Amino acid sequence: MSESAKKIRAGILGASGYTGAELVRLLALHPHVEIVLLTADRKAGQPIADVFPHLATTDLPDLMAVDEVEWPGLELDVVFCALPHATSQEIIKGILHATGHGFIDEMIIESPSDYANAIHGSVKVIDLSADFRLRDQDVYQKWYGDEHRAPELQKEAVYGLTELNREDITRARLVACPGCYPTAALLTLVPLLQSRVIAKGNIIIDAKSGVSGAGRSLKEANLFTEVSEAMHPYGIAAHRHSPEIEQELTKALGEQVYVTFTPHLVPMNRGELETIYVQYADGKTVADLRAVLEEQYADDPFVTVAPEGVVPATRQVRGSNHCVINVFEDRVPGRAILVVVIDNLVKGSSGQAIQNMNLMFGLEETLSLEQLPLFP
Amino acid sequence: MSESAKKIRAGILGASGYTGAELVRLLALHPHVEIVLLTADRKAGQPIADVFPHLATTDLPDLMAVDEVEWPGLELDVVFCALPHATSQEIIKGILHATGHGFIDEMIIESPSDYANAIHGSVKVIDLSADFRLRDQDVYQKWYGDEHRAPELQKEAVYGLTELNREDITRARLVACPGCYPTAALLTLVPLLQSRVIAKGNIIIDAKSGVSGAGRSLKEANLFTEVSEAMHPYGIAAHRHSPEIEQELTKALGEQVYVTFTPHLVPMNRGELETIYVQYADGKTVADLRAVLEEQYADDPFVTVAPEGVVPATRQVRGSNHCVINVFEDRVPGRAILVVVIDNLVKGSSGQAIQNMNLMFGLEETLSLEQLPLFP
Amino acid sequence: MSESAKKIRAGILGASGYTGAELVRLLALHPHVEIVLLTADRKAGQPIADVFPHLATTDLPDLMAVDEVEWPGLELDVVFCALPHATSQEIIKGILHATGHGFIDEMIIESPSDYANAIHGSVKVIDLSADFRLRDQDVYQKWYGDEHRAPELQKEAVYGLTELNREDITRARLVACPGCYPTAALLTLVPLLQSRVIAKGNIIIDAKSGVSGAGRSLKEANLFTEVSEAMHPYGIAAHRHSPEIEQELTKALGEQVYVTFTPHLVPMNRGELETIYVQYADGKTVADLRAVLEEQYADDPFVTVAPEGVVPATRQVRGSNHCVINVFEDRVPGRAILVVVIDNLVKGSSGQAIQNMNLMFGLEETLSLEQLPLFP
């Protein structure tokens, strides 16, 4: 896209949640995007300022119910879908129809360029829910309980881990943005497994997240009084991000990989930190791991390998799209400890979604994501 | 200034404190500013990333001691002085000499335009300390303990409350940015006193601030364990922002005004809220107060009067240069309650400093301050 | 009551809320009380450990629905009623009937000793809701919306501000524990008004509270992400504790008193601080106020007047039944600033309720309340 006066017309579905608000916050700095649609079923009819007073100073359309959107007239270029899991499938299917473009599999695709042609001019959809992250229908059904209602799109969707999947994202019509935990875990582990510097067994991911990851829905467990001055793990051996992490690690290595994954709730609004315990592949050392990571991210604007010995901290990335990784040699021979931090609402969600949008529209990847972290 | 390729060359003195870091964070988005000097005496020689890891991704000069700066060669256009109170006076005096420009009072000033000419081409100084806020030498000495060491500059300095002092700021060589508490109090009270809709007696300002207002210096009182899950007032009837508020209110009204002012420390990083209790002037009502405020700030990008009944909250302005004010009728006849919120590090300090810089260089006032608040 | 083996049999209605849990926590240390009933309608049938895991190590009856309690068989000596406002009235009326004792006004009361006799052997009720705090039916209806459904009990109920109402509480059958804000405000202001050292006009109470005051009910406004790193006032000029404060101040002075009262929500679990602005009565000084307070509370175990100049802080009282008050001379002539702190769940609610119970049963007032504050 040329940086002309014509702006990308964007819609945000589920604009009354935190990821929706974060998309608004970040896109407000985007020189080439105009938000023309905000939906929120329970708050339909309200101005965004009623739902998010911190956005009162922006000029935005009122919230509307997703059922009442008249898609064709909107001439949307991109739809960000920040709806709860399981509700995205049919809506996205509908959008792609309503905007006059059938599914990819209704067309004859013989080469990647056909693919690119097929979607040319189409609305692009960037989904922030979990609906299109898992490739395998059975795995989806096992972890999310229901049969997938848009299996063709499930196949078509591109996994939106920007740094490791740029080429596919660039050409995609539908991008499934990774979960926040997988984002941090995969940015760290995929290069290490691909380059065979770590063993595939005994990978343990101890994850800690701020409370915004739980969204804005009303649960006793998320009350200030329950969370403040307190912490605990949750979803032990049962969190839905486990199969997502394993799917991508398995793909990276070409062999089945399993991980132990335990998330914890920490009394902070934002921020995610993963402490990852790995074993070296035979003959490898911490220096090899460092070298792989440094080479992988040498030119990436948002992923940094910290200097030797410097411990990543969530306060370094708060409010920004940055990811900081470091690797430490364990005292126990044969083992390394990796530490990775992101802001769960930015790189772990809305920021990465915009980063993907930039790629999908041929823009500078960093647009509207240049803000430095907020500290203190 | 034309928005040409030539950038404003900026220096930040005291870059290892929170207001210094905040200047860096905000200026990083400024299209016309280049940071060419960072000083921090105790951390001289270190890269900024060692002191503020969240700034590690920016490209900045290393910290140096202020004594070792070679001013002339730097060709600075603007110096932000974020040093502790009492240390700014002589340094600023020195800078203005070193850069080849004597004090205003060494020149013959006969009219405002002479003034403007005198400083043409000079380095401009924006001081974030308290050193040049008070006009009266005796008042300064009473509240800060020592005689002022740059009394001519004390006279020259312009009080940098942007919205209420734009004209003077635009022409100033030395701007004294208001304290965080005075910023919120004065934006609320000055228009009301000037328009005579409130009485000058019985003004009570109950202020609450996040902990970053206390800076990064090591005090037991600022340890997490002392502050978290706790709150308390401080500086009762003795806070140095009291005479500053009174000076400006007195100037606004043309009569001596006294205020009761009590600040409180609240367990949050950022944010400042003032609950201000006033009495109506004879015959005035809450509607008059609302009308005055709405008219005053109708065109201001950063000061908003909230809709009737909507309570300002600090989370609406976190990380942004916004100020939100509202006025409520009290149950007790004759009284109104005003509520005002700002982010103490942005509008209350570094953001307002940059807003002033934009004015002083003829730039759009909002440059580098367009970021929306960070929530949650 | 002799400190014999026979224990006071206590019931707690509304045991799934924070004040209910706090009663359990505190009573667990009481040498003469046995908890024999816990009700919680929505959680009926569950062990308390399911609702409050922190109470899992105690031996307590399971929760039951209040409708299913068989009152006579329980032989309760005391009922703590920690139900939501408006639900207490009929339940308390019912309890007093069910346990075989009619209303006081159905008996012929000619002297205080008749009163004591009338209730001898009766169950005593200690209500933590607002239902019996206001004396005037019209005022109740105005502020709480509905007609009072137990107006005789409304008249009978004794206002349970322990330190200032010991005699009546000792003889009471039904005690209405004060709201948390009124507790702090009245302990501070009643002695000052009674002794005529302050003026009755221009009393301004700026109150700040931790989030537990909002209870455990599900409201978006109480989510961690909404409250943390944030603060705001609420109920401006409209909070239900205003008429309660005014009722008791008016009673203390013998003339109508109005106050300006503004509560604020602060990101901490517990703790309440009020900054109270008053004017001296003619000729009085800060020393007079101090003298009144010191004399009033000289022998009180839970109310302390801090040494001159020492600022009360909520961390001093966290988890304890203590109240700390201090008075400061304002810079503005004629005015003083009072600061008072309590733990809203202890002295502001469950602790004071137990303190009252101790009085009502002739026990040492401090029993089960001796714990020192938890800091940090």
Next chain:
Amino acid sequence: MSESAKKIRAGILGASGYTGAELVRLLALHPHVEIVLLTADRKAGQPIADVFPHLATTDLPDLMAVDEVEWPGLELDVVFCALPHATSQEIIKGILHATGHGFIDEMIIESPSDYANAIHGSVKVIDLSADFRLRDQDVYQKWYGDEHRAPELQKEAVYGLTELNREDITRARLVACPGCYPTAALLTLVPLLQSRVIAKGNIIIDAKSGVSGAGRSLKEANLFTEVSEAMHPYGIAAHRHSPEIEQELTKALGEQVYVTFTPHLVPMNRGELETIYVQYADGKTVADLRAVLEEQYADDPFVTVAPEGVVPATRQVRGSNHCVINVFEDRVPGRAILVVVIDNLVKGSSGQAIQNMNLMFGLEETLSLEQLPLFP
């Protein structure tokens, strides 16, 4: 000891730190202990209320310098030593001399009963520092940098992990209380290793702690603004609690055990949670681990194994001496995940110290530790 009028005369060295204050808080409820000495070198001469206002309502001796204590006249029965690491050694040596009792190894000890006799009538010392935790002089020197200055006492000291070492503690003259992290780790792992239900390899302890663990000393890293809304690991592969954990696990198993141990700082005042990853011993299952833990702690008042599936949370133990453990089967075959929570200042420090004192004086183990957790 009979529960007569004669009280145990206790001294607390290092009473101006958080563990010192916590000893005071807890001992205030002890029916048989009188605090007769409080030392704090930098605050010598001050009343405790100046240093810890939350203790102002207690009646305690003023703080004095440890050098100025006249030991013999005090007739101390027990000394709690809450001094910084490395400073305890010589002071404890001195105390044992000053109170007229030489080292055990200066006497002829032939049987445990001689041991008991030798210390009969002696002051008992309970050290909360790390100085006497490590048995091996070389290991001590490696991790703490200096040669141990009281090696005989190092040998004599009993490791004070109450539940697992009651017999030795009961007879001890000098007890070295475990570190907070080792307390949680060892209560969980020692029974599992001793009963051979887990493998000794691949034990990974991912620990999270509140900030009070860092003490009250002035470090930038512990400022509210640095810690709040943030988290990070520290001491990666280098924390001094590692050798302590390994020493006790090795002793329990009878073979050398190594562990991977990573502590993290979490923005809360109190609370410690460890997520421990283990591998089953051949043929063992999660049910075996559960059975071992349940049997081990069946009769312990302070250690609880949570019901199956219930996740321990730090809020369950805040302010109390309780420890809650649970075990979960991992998705990865052969692995289990253990979760354990304590309050670092109570069971992890001062509470366990008092529990040990109770044992050492033949008292009920729970005395002064019966308080339920503070929640919210």
